Amino acid sequence: GQQVMQIPQYQHVQEGEDFTTYCNSSTTLSNIQWYKQRPGGHPVFLIQLVKSGEVKKQKRLTFQFGEAKKNSSLHITATQTTDVGTYFCAGRKGQNFVFGPGTRLSVLP
Amino acid sequence: NAGVMQNPRHLVRRRGQEARLRCSPMKGHSHVYWYRQLPEEGLKFMVYLQKENIIDESGMPKERFSAEFPKEGPSILRIQQVVRGDSAAYFCASSPDRVGEQYFGPGTRLTVT
Secondary structure (H helix, E strand, O other): OOOEEEEOOEEEEEOOOOEEEEEEEOOOOOOEEEEEEOOOOOOEEEEEEOOOOOEEEEOOEEEEEOOOOOEEEEEEOOOOHHHOEEEEEEEEEOOEEEEOOOEEEEEEO | OOOOEEEOOEEEEOOOOOEEEEEEOOOOOOEEEEEEEOOOOOEEEEEEEEOOEEEEOOOOOOOOEEEEOOOOOOEEEEEOOOOHHHOEEEEEEEEOOOOOOOEEOOOEEEEEO
16 A cells, blocks of 8 residues: 655654655655654645645745656755654655655754 | 634443533534544544535444534534543534645543543
């Protein structure tokens, strides 16, 4: 079945450093969504990408969807302590979504 | 517009008891998803419902688990004869359509003793 992988599993950065997490699917995705979950919280929707090669920006966050629609990335510029949390990608599979295992980001002040 | 509501937030059950988890989607949303999350792990899809219909239950165990989303009232995830391995956080999410973003509730933390 379809698998969605994310790397790295954990990332520790110093505040102000950049951060990137990568999402890879074994099959082509019709779309991909990104979510952020703070420790002890619930996932919060960040963005949805639909088109091949699509790039979207939200302030310090840049999201990309690969040309083959099998991979995606989330890049955070100049991390802040408020960026702490786990970032999940989710690829659409048939009627539902398959979530990646997430990348846990910790930011040291 | 209130967000997705889930109750109870915390539920403790003894082995063999039943757990009933409720989810009220956002107003106007007719699509509901249920996910299970173990500590420090990702979200595992369980079931996708659209008002009164189960669309996809491929992630839900065939035994002891059931879900419904009646015409009136919240969606309910029911776990019969709970076992320790059922301990997890159960999140529901609602969506206005079948391809859009999902809005998650705060989750129900189930502990089986």
